[in-house]
Amino acid sequence: MRxxxxxxxxxxxxxxxxxxxxxxxxxxASRMALDQAGLDIKDxxxxxxxxxxxxxxxxxxxxxxxxxxxxxxxxxxxxxxxxGGTGVFVPIAAWWQVxxxxxxxxxxxxxxxxxxxxxxxxxxxxxIFDPILERPxxxxxxxxxxxxxxxxxxxxNVSEEDIALVAVKNKRNALDHPAAxxxxxxxxxxxxxxxxxxxxVKRLDVSPTSDGAxxxxxxxxxxxxxxxDDPVWITGVGWNVDSTYWTNxxxxxxxxxxxxxxxAYRMAHIxxxxxxxxxxxxxxxxxxxxxxxxxxxxxxxxxxxPKLTREGVTQRDGDLPINPSxxxxxxxxxxxxxxxxxxxxxxxxxRGEAGKRQVKKPVRRGLAQAWGDLMxxxxxxxxxx
Amino acid sequence: MSLPxxxxxxxxxxxxxxxxxxxxxxxxxxxxxxxxxxxxxxxxLGSKCSKCGETFLPPSLYxxxxxxxxxxxxxxxxxxxxxxxxxxxxxxxxxxxxxGVTGGLIHVVKRPSAGKLKIGLRVSAVFRPAEQRKxxxxxIEFFEIRPHx
Amino acid sequence: MESKxxxxxxxxxxxxxxxxxxxxxxxxxxxRYAWDAGSAVSGFLEGLKEGxxxxxxxxxxxxxxxxxxxxxxRCFRSTDEWVEVKDTGKINTYSVSYVNNDASRRDxxxxxxxxxxxxxxxxxxxxxxxxxxxxxxxxxDMKVKxxxxxxxxxxxxxxxxxYFKPLEV
Numbered sequence: 001m002r003x004x005x006x007x008x009x010x011x012x013x014x015x016x017x018x019x020x021x022x023x024x025x026x027x028x029a030s031r032m033a034l035d036q037a038g039l040d041i042k043d044x045x046x047x048x049x050x051x052x053x054x055x056x057x058x059x060x061x062x063x064x065x066x067x068x069x070x071x072x073x074x075x076x077x078x079x080x081x082x083x084g085g086t087g088v089f090v091p092i093a094a095w096w097q098v099x100x101x102x103x104x105x106x107x108x109x110x111x112x113x114x115x116x117x118x119x120x121x122x123x124x125x126x127x128i129f130d131p132i133l134e135r136p137x138x139x140x141x142x143x144x145x146x147x148x149x150x151x152x153x154x155x156x157n158v159s160e161e162d163i164a165l166v167a168v169k170n171k172r173n174a175l176d177h178p179a180a181x182x183x184x185x186x187x188x189x190x191x192x193x194x195x196x197x198x199x200x201v202k203r204l205d206v207s208p209t210s211d212g213a214x215x216x217x218x219x220x221x222x223x224x225x226x227x228x229d230d231p232v233w234i235t236g237v238g239w240n241v242d243s244t245y246w247t248n249x250x251x252x253x254x255x256x257x258x259x260x261x262x263x264a265y266r267m268a269h270i271x272x273x274x275x276x277x278x279x280x281x282x283x284x285x286x287x288x289x290x291x292x293x294x295x296x297x298x299x300x301x302x303x304x305x306p307k308l309t310r311e312g313v314t315q316r317d318g319d320l321p322i323n324p325s326x327x328x329x330x331x332x333x334x335x336x337x338x339x340x341x342x343x344x345x346x347x348x349x350x351r352g353e354a355g356k357r358q359v360k361k362p363v364r365r366g367l368a369q370a371w372g373d374l375m376x377x378x379x380x381x382x383x384x385x
Numbered sequence: 386m387s388l389p390x391x392x393x394x395x396x397x398x399x400x401x402x403x404x405x406x407x408x409x410x411x412x413x414x415x416x417x418x419x420x421x422x423x424x425x426x427x428x429x430l431g432s433k434c435s436k437c438g439e440t441f442l443p444p445s446l447y448x449x450x451x452x453x454x455x456x457x458x459x460x461x462x463x464x465x466x467x468x469x470x471x472x473x474x475x476x477x478x479x480x481x482x483x484x485g486v487t488g489g490l491i492h493v494v495k496r497p498s499a500g501k502l503k504i505g506l507r508v509s510a511v512f513r514p515a516e517q518r519k520x521x522x523x524x525i526e527f528f529e530i531r532p533h534x
Numbered sequence: 535m536e537s538k539x540x541x542x543x544x545x546x547x548x549x550x551x552x553x554x555x556x557x558x559x560x561x562x563x564x565x566r567y568a569w570d571a572g573s574a575v576s577g578f579l580e581g582l583k584e585g586x587x588x589x590x591x592x593x594x595x596x597x598x599x600x601x602x603x604x605x606x607x608r609c610f611r612s613t614d615e616w617v618e619v620k621d622t623g624k625i626n627t628y629s630v631s632y633v634n635n636d637a638s639r640r641d642x643x644x645x646x647x648x649x650x651x652x653x654x655x656x657x658x659x660x661x662x663x664x665x666x667x668x669x670x671x672x673x674x675d676m677k678v679k680x681x682x683x684x685x686x687x688x689x690x691x692x693x694x695x696x697y698f699k700p701l702e703v
Contacts, residue, residue, distance in 0.1 A: 011541060012542050012543040013541045013542070013543030013545060015543060015545040015546075016545075017546040018543050018544060018545060018546060019412050019414065019415055019544035019545075019546055019556055020414055020446075020542075020544060021411075021413075021414035021417065023414070024415055024416070024447075025543070027452070028543065030452070031453070031454070032541075032542070034452070041450075041451065041452035055405075057409070058407055058409045068449040071452045073449050115412075116410055116411050117409060118408040119408075119637070119638070120638075122636065122637035123635060123636040124407075125635075127405055131401055131567065131569035132399070132401045132569055132575055133575065133660060133661070134661055135403060136691055136692050137646075137662065137663060137693070138634065139646075140633060140634065140637075142631065142633060143631055143646050143661075146631070147627045147628065147646065147647070150628060150629050150674070151626065151627035151648075151674070154627065178540065179541050195632075196630070196632055197631075197632055197633055198629050198631045198632060198633060199630040199632070200629065201629070212543070243607045245601070245607070247648045247658075247659050247660045247661055248657065248658050249657065250657055251648075397577070398570070398573075398576045399570075399571040399576040399579040400568045400569055400570050400571055401568070401569050401571065401691065402566070402568045402569075403566075403567060404564060404566045404567070405564075405565040405566075406562070406563070406565070407563050408561070409561045409562070410558050410559070410560050411558060411559045411560075411561070412556055412558055413556060413557040413558065413559070417557065418556055418557055421557035422557075520557045521557065521559070
C-alpha cells in the first residue's frame, strides 16, 4: 500500500439557507482546497463526492447532478453514501484509490443542500425508516436519537447536566470558527431550559440543519513531497455497518464504531488510543453523541466520557481536546460536508493552521469520526504529521 | 426463496400503502440569480471563463472545464439557431444554440406561418413586456423564426 | 485558512427567504408506494391480525428474532421456524415526542418506546408507542402489555396494536 497525504482543504460558510446551489457550494469548497494545495483541476486524477439522502433536494441522481461543481467532469468520479457517516467515508473511498495506485491526486468533496425541502428538512428523514413496521407509527429521526440518549443515560447513570456540558463547550469553541452557524456562549442551564423537542432531547442538545460544502485533496507520497513541505498523512482508516434492526441491539454502546475504530487503530499501529490520539473530531449531531462516540472510539471507558467532560479534559486546553472546531453543534450540520469539516479541522490542527482554534498542547496525531443511518454506521480516519 | 411455513399462501402477503409528498423551494444560486435578473431586463446573460474565455449559457459561477471562477457575465444577442426540436401537443420545443456560446436554451418556438420547422433555422427571442416579466425563462414568451433564413 | 477572513457563501436570512428577494422555484412531488412486507413480516402482520406476536427462530444461533426475518443476518442462513412470543415485555428505552415528522409541534406529547418482547431473545424488540400512562411515571425496565384494536378493526399492520400500557401486577 502506498502512503497517502492530505495536501489541502477548503470549505464554505455553513448556514441554514444559502443562495448558492449545491454545485456552486461544491465548487467554492473544492476550489479553495485546490488553491491551498497549489493544484489545477487538470492535475486531479479522480474525484470522490459524498452527499446525504437525495430527499433533501429532490434530485434523485445527486452525485451526477453535482459532478461539475465537484470538478468531476470527464474524470473517474464516484459518489459514496453511508448516511451521516458519509462525510468521513468520502476520504476513505478516496484513500483506496491513492493507496492502491489507481490515482495520484484525488479531490474529495462533501456537499449538502438541506434547505429546499418544505416545510422542514427534518421531513426527509422519514424516508429512511422501515415502511411496514416503523413509518405507520409516525416515527421521526428525533425519536431514535432520544431513545438512544435515554438508554445511554440509564445504563451509565448520566445526567442531562453532564450531557449539556458538551453543547456548551462545542458552541463556545465554534465562536472561533469562521464558518460557524450556531456559535454561542451558553450555559448548562440554557440547555436544560430550552424547549423539549423529544425528551430527553431539547432544542440546544441538537445541531441545526444546514447548507454547506467542504473539500480536501489527497495525494500520493511522491506528489505530496513535491508540492508541499507539510503533508499530513492518513495512517489509519476504518468503517463498519450494523444491521437496520436497531431495536435489537443495546443502544447504550456503539459496537459497530468500536469495530471501525479498531480497524483504523490496527492500521495506524495504535494500541492505547486514549494515550496515543492527541485530539479528536468526533461526530456530534446531538451533544450526547460526543460522549457515546468517545466511548465507542475507546478514548474513554464505557460511561467515563461525562466525567472527562466535567473535568475539562475535552476542552481545547485539556489533555484530550474533543471537537476543537466547535463540531456540528456549533459550526453546523450540512451532513456530508459536516464530516468533511472534521477531516479539514484535523488537517488544519496538525499543520498548526487552526488559528484561534488551535489546541494548546502540541499535536502529532488526530482522529475524525462520523456516524449515521439507523444508528448503525461508524467511519474513522486517523491522520498524522 | 420459499415462503416461511407460517405463511401458507401468497394471498396472506401484506403491503403497506402510503405516500411521500415532498415540496421544495430552490434558490436560483449565485449565477442563476444573475441570469434571472438579466431576463427581467430583457437580456440573455452568459458567463465567460477567466482562463479559457469560453462563454456558457446558462451562466455558471465557474468554468466546468478549467474549474476556476468565471470572470464576467456577458450579454448574448438574442439570435440563435435551432439545434434540434420536438413537436408535441401542437407545440414545438427546441434546443436553441447561440454563436460562440457553449450550451443554449430549451424553449418554445413559434411555428412559421409557411413552411416547416427545420434544424438550422435561425430564431430570435421574443420577450414579454417588461411589466409582465418575473425573472425566469418564461420572460421569453417564445422564439420566432427570423425572416430571410 | 485563518488568513482567509471570510469563507465563500451567501447566506439567505429568514426574511429574505419569506419575502423572496431572490429568485426561487417551487416544486412538489407526490410519491405513492405500496411497500411489500416480504415473507417473514407478512407472517408477522398476519399474526398481529389474530392478536398474536410471532418471531422466527434461527436454529444455529438459537436466537428468537422479533421482528421476524426470513434469514438470520448474523448466521446468514434462512431462519427455521415460527415462534409465538408474548404480547408483554419491558421498556428498553423511551422518550417523549413533542414534534411530528415534519418538525411541527404535536398537540399532545407522545411517549415512544423500544419494547423488549417476552419470549424473544434478550434485548429483542420493536418500536411502538405507550398509552394509559403519564410520561413522568414511565421508566426503563417497566413491564408493559399490548393493547389491541378490536378484532374486526385489525388489518394486519403494526398499528393493530394501539399501544403498550403498563402491566398492572
